[in-house]
Amino acid sequence: MIEIGLGIIALYLLVGIFIAIPFVFAGAKKVDPGAVEGTWGFKLLIIPGAAALWPLILKRWMGKAHPTECSAHRRAARR
Amino acid sequence: MSVSYQAVGWNAFKKKYDLLLWAGILLYLAIFSAVGLALNPAATAEILLIRATGTAAIFLLHMILCVGPAARLDKRWLPVLYNRRHMGVSMFLLGLIHAVIVVLTYHAGADLNPVLSIFVSDAGSTVGTFPFQAFGFLALVILFLMAATSHDFWLANLTAPVWKTLHMLVYVAYAFLIVHVVFGVLQSETHPGYLALLVVGFVLVTGLHLLSGAREKALDRGRDQDVAEGYVDVCHIDEIEDNRARIVSLSGERVAVFKYEGKISVVSNACQHQNGPLGEGKFVDGCITCPWHGFQYLPETGQSPPPFTEKIPTFNVKLEAGRILVDPVPNPAGTRVEPAVF
Known part of the structure; x- marks a missing residue:
């Protein structure tokens, strides 16, 4: 049981690495203008996070909208 | 607040902060190893490093957990809070070194997958066989997630409330690490001083959170507003x-x-x-x-x-x-x- 769980986690991270590398070079600048001229150090630093959260970054990469913060004041704001 | 992301938005204060932080960590590791060797000349380098990095990580985790509420209660803690993420990443790196040496020393070299070995080598329900290493591993996974998403890019792209929720998992990691320490090293190191240190740390963390929480609650209650x-x-x-x-x-x-x-x-x-x-x-x-x-x-x-x-x-x-x-x-x-x- 534990072996299967660890295998699934390893597979998940392997897929994540394959998605994270193209993401830091192409996807990040699409989802965030601050990443357009991001340094090599920045690209290197976000690889582990991108590999761990790949379903989320894939969704952002394929989508259009930049995420907006959701808070009580932002929800209650006049339209 | 950067137009283009960099690895680290260095400034003079952050450089000084990191220099002090890592000088402190290296000094602690050196003193711990020297004292450990003096008290127990038979101790191997691996054992000394496992214990030095493990205790340093636990100590830093307590600092990290205390500095937030401490800064709410006393503004003099704000400079420590300012660069807390570097303290967090340093703590994760110490935990990672601790885990790698443990795996190389106790789990590698056999037929069994070393990561799987962490989970099955202690899998009983008694105190002596409690799976304390699995708790340490799970805590490290949480700390990895936090370290990996510590850059401002993640704050902007997850949004602050989601990022903060993710980073609240540090309390789960803390609970796992308490279990890891109590059922791990404290089973062989039975001097009451070690347990007392852990209890003092726990009381400090919970006490500061309760105190600052009470203050925040009073602020929200406010006065009757016309x-x-x-x-x-x-x-x-x-x-x-x-x-x-x-x-x-x-x-x-x-x-x-x-x-x-x-x-x-x-x-x-x-x-x-x-x-x-x-x-x-x-x-x-x-x-x-x-x-x-x-x-x-x-x-x-x-x-x-x-x-x-x-x-x-x-x-x-x-x-x-x-x-x-x-x-x-x-x-x-x-x-x-x-x-x-x-």
């Missing part, structure tokens, strides 16, 4: 120091009522960066400045000065006989509102 024509009477202008703010709860969240240059402006209290308490900051160089990481906003618009792009909700405000009246309905983030002039 409502006139939809506007809420929050206080008299003389109750706010120049270039400072009064924090009050309105529309389900806190707002910061800033007094500066003979004017009053009201903005949502949560900084867009890490939801830091803007109302505990100051008005510096024409901007509301977050006390946590120095993110800035123009008081009339709630926007960061160009070329930065952060925006927070603003509130309509007026003065009547020196009383500050605030419209509780927020304006969309970045909306210009004329300040009340006195």
